Amino acid sequence: MGFGQRLxxxxxxxxxxxxxxxxxxxxxxxxxxxANFSEDLAGLAESYVAFxxxxxxxxxxxxxxxxxxxAFYEALGPSGLLALSESLAYARSKGLIVILDGKRNDIxxxxxxxxxxxxxxxxxxxxxxxxxxxxxxxINAYLGSDGVRPFVDAAAPRSKGLFVLVRTSNPSARELxxxxxxxxxxxxxxxxxVATWGSGSRDESGYSLLGAVVGATYPEQLVELRExxxxxxxxxxxxGAQGGTAKDVAAAFDSEGLxxxxxxxRGVSFAFQRKDLKAIYGRDWQRAIEHAAREMxxxxxxxxxxxxLTSQAGNPA
Amino acid sequence: MGFGQRLxxxxxxxxxxxxxxxxxxxxxxxxxxxANFSEDLAGLAESYVAFxxxxxxxxxxxxxxxxxxxAFYEALGPSGLLALSESLAYARSKGLIVILDGKRNDIxxxxxxxxxxxxxxxxxxxxxxxxxxxxxxxINAYLGSDGVRPFVDAAAPRSKGLFVLVRTSNPSARELxxxxxxxxxxxxxxxxxVATWGSGSRDESGYSLLGAVVGATYPEQLVELRExxxxxxxxxxxxGAQGGTAKDVAAAFDSEGLxxxxxxxRGVSFAFQRKDLKAIYGRDWQRAIEHAAREMxxxxxxxxxxxxLTSQAGNPA
Numbered sequence: 001m002g003f004g005q006r007l008x009x010x011x012x013x014x015x016x017x018x019x020x021x022x023x024x025x026x027x028x029x030x031x032x033x034x035a036n037f038s039e040d041l042a043g044l045a046e047s048y049v050a051f052x053x054x055x056x057x058x059x060x061x062x063x064x065x066x067x068x069x070x071a072f073y074e075a076l077g078p079s080g081l082l083a084l085s086e087s088l089a090y091a092r093s094k095g096l097i098v099i100l101d102g103k104r105n106d107i108x109x110x111x112x113x114x115x116x117x118x119x120x121x122x123x124x125x126x127x128x129x130x131x132x133x134x135x136x137x138x139i140n141a142y143l144g145s146d147g148v149r150p151f152v153d154a155a156a157p158r159s160k161g162l163f164v165l166v167r168t169s170n171p172s173a174r175e176l177x178x179x180x181x182x183x184x185x186x187x188x189x190x191x192x193x194v195a196t197w198g199s200g201s202r203d204e205s206g207y208s209l210l211g212a213v214v215g216a217t218y219p220e221q222l223v224e225l226r227e228x229x230x231x232x233x234x235x236x237x238x239x240g241a242q243g244g245t246a247k248d249v250a251a252a253f254d255s256e257g258l259x260x261x262x263x264x265x266r267g268v269s270f271a272f273q274r275k276d277l278k279a280i281y282g283r284d285w286q287r288a289i290e291h292a293a294r295e296m297x298x299x300x301x302x303x304x305x306x307x308x309l310t311s312q313a314g315n316p317a
Numbered sequence: 318m319g320f321g322q323r324l325x326x327x328x329x330x331x332x333x334x335x336x337x338x339x340x341x342x343x344x345x346x347x348x349x350x351x352a353n354f355s356e357d358l359a360g361l362a363e364s365y366v367a368f369x370x371x372x373x374x375x376x377x378x379x380x381x382x383x384x385x386x387x388a389f390y391e392a393l394g395p396s397g398l399l400a401l402s403e404s405l406a407y408a409r410s411k412g413l414i415v416i417l418d419g420k421r422n423d424i425x426x427x428x429x430x431x432x433x434x435x436x437x438x439x440x441x442x443x444x445x446x447x448x449x450x451x452x453x454x455x456i457n458a459y460l461g462s463d464g465v466r467p468f469v470d471a472a473a474p475r476s477k478g479l480f481v482l483v484r485t486s487n488p489s490a491r492e493l494x495x496x497x498x499x500x501x502x503x504x505x506x507x508x509x510x511v512a513t514w515g516s517g518s519r520d521e522s523g524y525s526l527l528g529a530v531v532g533a534t535y536p537e538q539l540v541e542l543r544e545x546x547x548x549x550x551x552x553x554x555x556x557g558a559q560g561g562t563a564k565d566v567a568a569a570f571d572s573e574g575l576x577x578x579x580x581x582x583r584g585v586s587f588a589f590q591r592k593d594l595k596a597i598y599g600r601d602w603q604r605a606i607e608h609a610a611r612e613m614x615x616x617x618x619x620x621x622x623x624x625x626l627t628s629q630a631g632n633p634a
């Protein structure tokens with residue numbers, strides 16, 4: 001079973017394409033959570049584990065996948081990486097598809113080292129150890145094929161996936177990604193490369209293991225890219241906090257409501273900071289997160305082809 | 318004192334622009350080094366620390382800077398990151414300029430998290446803790462200004478630096494970096510952006526804190542880029558193992574022999590695998606590394622403007 005099939009099976013099982021982002025920041029942790037641990041990097045890291053597990057406990061069974069942002073864990077030094085490792089393993093143990101948002105990139109044997117680290121195993125004497133446990137990794141392909149092939153080679157035999165930055169959701173994405181090459185923006189050329197790199201790994205789902213990151217903040221670009229990348233799963237950031245609406249992301253899906261997962265990080269996992277949800281749930285931050293996740297599921301079901309999934313799976317909202 | 322001044326002072330002090338790359342791989346460690354530790358990820362990580370410290374002990378005082386490749390440490394999971402942290406701190410304690418080759422990239426608050434992690438501090442209650450201790454970080458700027466400004470903002474007040482991928486040394490770099498936009502290759506547009514982003518941080522050395530990664534394997538591109546980026550320090554990979562010669566990198570320097578550091582990783586830090594050096598030094602792997610470092614210093618002194626530095630500092634070779 002390829003990564004395409006695995007992800008789509010997970011989406012069908014819960015009946016929605018919601019990807020919950022877990023981006024812990026000390027200033028945004030639920031009241032009391034950071035206070036329960038010692039005030040140093042290791043203590044903060046423990047509170048990140050507690051937060052991540054708390055989010056996972058709420059969303060497992062409700063959404064198909066979670067995405068951990070490496071930067072916030074790296075910001076706590078080695079203790080943070082230990083916390084990331086524990087959090088990733090916990091999320092996988094709960095049956096979620098686990099994506100690490102690390103945007104890694106390098107060439108040759110260095111790219112191989114990243115690929116083995118995050119998607120494969122490291123040989124130690126006669127044994128193999130898996131240092132991290134993720135299902136998919138985000139990568140940056142500015143270095144071309146040399147920087148992508150090692151990741152594809154590691155992912156393919158393990159039914160794992162990759163998401164390549166194609167058109168990102170930030171305002172300055174245009175500075176490079178929209179430059180015109182042969183009459184078409186650069187990100188179209190990146191899209192062509194993604195299609196080529198992924199062509200060998202298309203599975204029965206019709207999708208390859210190589211997905212594309214395409215921001216929700218530029219809906220017309222989602223339309224174009226869905227056309228030129230029919231076999232590529234989209235990871236769509238920018239919904240919610242960054243301004244993208246359900247209507248904006250509708251074009252990311254195929255006619256069956258598949259082929260895309262839509263990310264919300266702050267909008268779901270920091271939902272306990274919303275005044276309206278505080279009024280309902282008080283200090284029960286997990287109920288607030290659940291509320292926001294169900295809201296997002298319903299919003300996507302109402303305004304995108306993903307609504308077709310909800311009726312099949314039995315509406316979880 | 319800006320990062321430009323700091324790096325140039327370090328180059329002048331030792332009289333050469335050699336950047337030694339530390340890229341540990343289990344299969345390439347000196348005989349006996351891995352065998353001294355337990356055969357698991359933590360044991361391997363300890364052997365990486367021993368290797369990194371061994372390289373640093375040899376090259377500190379001899380070269381201005383070292384570059385640690387994050388991928389090889391990440392490949393050992395959290396234990397590897399602990400080893401990286403210890404190795405970085407050791408190299409800094411020995412007075413070397415320490416560069417972390419992580420090619421990090423993201424936007425907004427996520428880029429801020431990476432920047433605080435590697436170049437700054439993290440606030441914990443009323444205290445600030447520095448989770449990592451590096452002088453400069455490599456970054457990938459495919460995301461545009463939003464992905465660069467947070468790094469510059471963190472680096473500037475701390476006299477730290479950044480190296481942006483402009484034209485990399487690998488064969489497939491051309492797939493995206495050489496695409497023609499308005500009559501010029503994309504990497505020229507990236508170079509323009511690097512010049513703009515760095516313009517506010519130019520110090521008395523004439524250089525800004527924002528350097529550029531420009532491969533040694535395309536010497537004519539080094540010539541062009543040196544012209545369009547007069548205030549940007551070049552980090553030049555590709556010398557030695559990847560095929561770049563001293564003549565190839567000569568154009569990276571300004572007329573005083575400044576403005577560039579030339580990296581060799583395998584060529585120096587795995588020099589103990591060379592038959593000729595084995596014959597001389599036997600199992601004394603550190604003497605073999607020292608030999609290769611002095612060879613590279615002499616090669617650059619003979620064939621590039623960096624030779625002018627050697628005579629000023631007193632030839633260390």
